Amino acid sequence: MRILGLAAAILLTATAGGRGEVRRIRLCADPSNLPFSSQDTQEPGFEVEIARAIAEALGAELSVHWFPTAREILAFGQLYEGRCDLFMGLPLTERFAGDKPRLIFSIPYYVMRQVVVSSSLGAFRSLDELKSRLVGVQAMTIGDHMVYERGYNRKVYLSPEATFDALGRGEVDAVVLESPLAGWFVKKNPGFRATEINDPARDLKIGAGVRRDDRELKEAVDRAIRQLQSAKLPEILGRHGMTLAQAAPETAPLSSELRAARSTYLTQCSQCHGTDAKGTAAAANLRAFKGTEADFVRTVENGRPGTGMTPWKGLMSDEEIRAIARYIKQLSTDSDRQ
DSSP: OHHHHHHHHHHHHTTTTTTTTOEEEEEEOOOOOTEEEEETTTSSHHHHHHHHHHHHTTTEEEEEEEEOOOOOOHHHHHHHTTSSSSSEEEEEEEEHHOOTTTEEEOSSSSSEEEEEEEEEETTOSSGGTTSSEEEETTTSSSSHHHHTTOEEEEEEEHHHHHHHHHHHHTSSSEEEHHHHHHHHHHHSSSSEEEEEEGGGGGGGEEEEEEETTTHHHHHHHHHHHHHTTTHHHHHHHHTTTTTTTTOOOOOOOHHHHHHHHHHEEEEEETHHOOTTTTTTBBOOOOOOSOOOOOHHHHHHHHOOOOSSOOOHHHHHHHHHHHHHHHHHHHHHHHHHHO
């Protein structure tokens, strides 16, 4: 009797009625997986926002069942056992869907692409430009395979966070990762730019999954996605940095001196002054510095008493500091062109 009661409750909440109406949708989502989903109401993630928009388009109530999604079998178990009705962010490929006979899938609501992320100054505009560079990738991803099969020099990291940290430190020249992760990083870290890689064979259409017997819910979700395609979906994805064909501006290639200065700046200075040199709550906006290169060298070497700027004399040479000044000046020049 307990099992029968649960089945009836699932039917009422997920499909609610014989006319294809949906009164309530229960979403399964990871509580800590930005930019996809988060229990933080201020930053719920784009998958949660899209699910909410789908529910609103259907005039349905949305609730969220929070559950870690790192282990696929446990996460889908929540759906199979009726704790939720909808699972976002699933690749619509034959390989993925082939071993999931208990699921049916919606039409796609976005396409996941591979993206090159690099410093805004001297940003790389294609995968081909990385041929002689050191490229950071996350292990066992599509980006990892793309870089490896081309024979490029790559450095492999275990997580997206570690990969982007390496880029911020100047340990690698660029990284190749999926568009949601790349877009989120660029939104949160001014001074970097994301450029989508034109390789349709590696694009992944992403949709939502429901239990196979919830066909009315699947059809309702499809209707909502079509309704949202022209405006709401692009608006949500755009706010998370996922814009189509985001090309780098035409900028002159960096000289070897400025590449070295960028690496030094990102390693030694960006933690306080920001990756874009525009300053933070802890340190000044270096782009606003009005003195000469000699003034800049004296300030860096001697520090600023009473502030967090400590003396760097003996830790960097005069020429390294001058090169950083030129790098910051170039940052400002390229920013003005955009």
